[in-house]
Amino acid sequence: MKLFIDTANIDEIKKASELGIIDGVTTNPTLISKVSKISKDTDKKSDFKDIIKKICDIIDGPISAEVISLDSETMIREAIELAQIHKNIVIKIPMCSQGLKAVKYLKTKNIKTNVTLIFSAQQALLASKAGASYVSPFLGRLDDIGQTGLILIKDIVDLFLAQNIKTEIICASIRNPIHVIDCGKLGAHIATVPYNILNQMIEHPMTSIGIDKFLKDWNN
Numbered sequence: 758m759k760l761f762i763d764t765a766n767i768d769e770i771k772k773a774s775e776l777g778i779i780d781g782v783t784t785n786p787t788l789i790s791k792v793s794k795i796s797k798d799t800d801k802k803s804d805f806k807d808i809i810k811k812i813c814d815i816i817d818g819p820i821s822a823e824v825i826s827l828d829s830e831t832m833i834r835e836a837i838e839l840a841q842i843h844k845n846i847v848i849k850i851p852m853c854s855q856g857l858k859a860v861k862y863l864k865t866k867n868i869k870t871n872v873t874l875i876f877s878a879q880q881a882l883l884a885s886k887a888g889a890s891y892v893s894p895f896l897g898r899l900d901d902i903g904q905t906g907l908i909l910i911k912d913i914v915d916l917f918l919a920q921n922i923k924t925e926i927i928c929a930s931i932r933n934p935i936h937v938i939d940c941g942k943l944g945a946h947i948a949t950v951p952y953n954i955l956n957q958m959i960e961h962p963m964t965s966i967g968i969d970k971f972l973k974d975w976n977n
């Protein structure tokens with residue numbers, strides 16, 4: 758199972774990268790807004806590109822950068838600009854008719870795409886048919902509204918297996934370490950985890966107690 762980190766925070770990405778276990782990065786406009794220092798519209802684009810460039814310098818793996826337009830032509834223009842930043846860029850495109858058109862076109866240009874905001878298996882199927890390299894089902898946001906996000910992951914995994922679909926599944930909107938394990942057990946290819954959840958995965962109270970005891974015994 759591959760682990761991506763779901764953040765645009767450069768410090769977090771550096772620290773996660775140092776662990777040597779991170780395979781890629783996902784960002785979205787909300788995550789970019791949390792780290793961007795720019796307030797004027799005119800500078801937003803170059804600030805966004807700078808952040809993405811920095812991320813590409815840290816992690817050698819797929820880096821998702823999201824378009825913000827809602828029509829396919831502008832999505833494609835944005836995608837082509839972003840794809841020029843680095844060979845590892847994957848264009849994140851929201852699930853909608855215009856997005857599907859853009860994905861289909863970008864596939865012909867060998868530009869990889871990650872169709873985001875997937876909330877049903879039928880959306881995942883359409884994204885894969887358009888040629889998406891990745892789909893990002895949001896399990897936590899389904900849990901938030903009282904639906905079981907993991908059922909969505911299972912539906913997509915089962916469908917892709919039954920149909921031999923090669924599009925990779927990035928489990929997104931991960932809320933806790935158990936989500937990561939459950940997604941892995943279901944056979945999803947990737948979980949993209951916020952930095953705090955990565956740390957929660959590392960720690961266990963019994964491990965800390967064990968380390969303290971070993972050190973104490975050694976010193977005595």
Ligand code: G3P
Pocket residue numbers: 763783784785895897898929930931949
């Ligand atoms: O990157 C997309 C996704 O992981 C967003 O998560 O926590 O905003 O639902 P969240």
